[in-house]
Amino acid sequence: MPELPEVETVRRGLVPLLEGRVLERVEVLDERLVRPIAPRDAEQLLTGRRVLRLDRRGKYLLLVLDDDLVAVHHLRMTGSFAGPAAEEPRHVRLRYFVEGLAGPVRYNDPRRFGTLDIGSSAEITAYLDSRLGPEPLGPDWNGDALYERLRRRSTSLKAVLLDQRVVAGLGNIYVDEACFLAGVRPDLSADRVSRVGAERLVAAVRARLQEAIDVGGSTLRDYRGVEGEVGGMQERFVAYGRAGRPCLTCGNTMRGARIAGRGTTWCATCQPTNRARKLG
DNA sequence: CGCCCTGTTGGGGA
DNA sequence: ATCCCCAACAGGGC
Incomplete structure (x- = not known):
């Protein structure tokens, strides 16, 4: 359900769960979720990295990690996140096992339209800038x-x-x-x-x-x-x-x-x- | 029960 | 530039 306000709501919900914490283990359950990277490679790439901060650009949700790595989620029509305290969703596609949390943060997506891209900050910036205009709530749009x-x-x-x-x-x-x-x-x-x-x-x-x-x-x-x-x-x-x-x-x-x-x-x-x- | 339609998105092809 | 269709699933109407 994610338009900008919904993605922003999700971002704010994830801040206390992820920001500043280490991803101890990552499970990719949907083979097609991470593009164009193989699920096992994605797990290896993300495991052990610390989440420096959570950003948002348009409808994209950004996990800015250490070692100049950025993981970009797009929730499309039906993607959502469930924290450790939330009920287990029916269509979990990825699990973030995070330092200090009682259970995993789960990415859920019935329709499987959602995407996850992983790259360097320069790669991700180029990717987003080629697709997105100004932020509607920012100073550049009038x-x-x-x-x-x-x-x-x-x-x-x-x-x-x-x-x-x-x-x-x-x-x-x-x-x-x-x-x-x-x-x-x-x-x-x-x-x-x-x-x-x-x-x-x-x-x-x-x-x-x-x-x-x-x-x-x-x-x-x-x-x-x-x-x-x-x-x-x-x-x-x-x-x-x-x-x-x-x-x-x-x-x-x-x-x-x-x-x-x-x-x-x-x-x-x-x-x-x-x-x-x-x-x- | 089955069939048909709709849908919060974005990418590719015509 | 613009339009159509598709991805994959759930839910509602008939």
């Missing part, structure tokens, strides 16, 4: 930056916001949420979003991501945090998953359609154009 990107694209606004090279960390949920908050239709051609619209979108993305981080992310279905906790964001969605239900602002029925290949929800009344939205 209305002008987004506007300049949008005006050169003929596809939908939604497709552009989902492009990780434009801004790193947005997924299907928060794009719909931000478009609703900004009052801009997600199916609008990107090059028709105004400068003001771009400004509003940046503010909406920031507000929505920060709110989700503050309440511990959204936990869809039976996903839980590292210690089994439930995030509070799922009950705060104003657009995502609300197709066919009344708009929380105006009461009209929310539209649902397939945009950029993804299920998309918006309110035709509150998101009519890229112009300022009337407040209710």
Whole structure:
């Protein structure tokens, strides 16, 4: 379930478990998890290394290890971590046996879309920089930056916001949420979003991501945090998953359609154009 | 019970 | 540049 706020929630949950500690043993249970390295080689590479710190870049989770080594997890659709105190998940793909902990930290992933890349800090930096644009909550991203990107694209606004090279960390949920908050239709051609619209979108993305981080992310279905906790964001969605239900602002029925290949929800009344939205 | 559809992501091919 | 399909599994509707 990991978009940026969920990955950030996982990162924070892992800090007390991993940061500063030595990986005494690592078990890779899924042959295809670590790419393009053989599972046994990955285990050997990681064993005995100390976790200096946990970082996040977009939706990627970084274990910065000693000896200039970085392990990068991407949770894709269904990856999650379970701490020693959490119940044993049904689809454990990797176990970190960590110095001083009662049990292993387990990586779980039913669909097996998640990935783990291991490399030097220079290799990982190059890998991430080639795929990711600025951090949405960082200083490098603003209305002008987004506007300049949008005006050169003929596809939908939604497709552009989902492009990780434009801004790193947005997924299907928060794009719909931000478009609703900004009052801009997600199916609008990107090059028709105004400068003001771009400004509003940046503010909406920031507000929505920060709110989700503050309440511990959204936990869809039976996903839980590292210690089994439930995030509070799922009950705060104003657009995502609300197709066919009344708009929380105006009461009209929310539209649902397939945009950029993804299920998309918006309110035709509150998101009519890229112009300022009337407040209710 | 089976079949069909959907899905929080990203990569590759057309 | 853009779009479609795929990876592999769970859950819901019929």
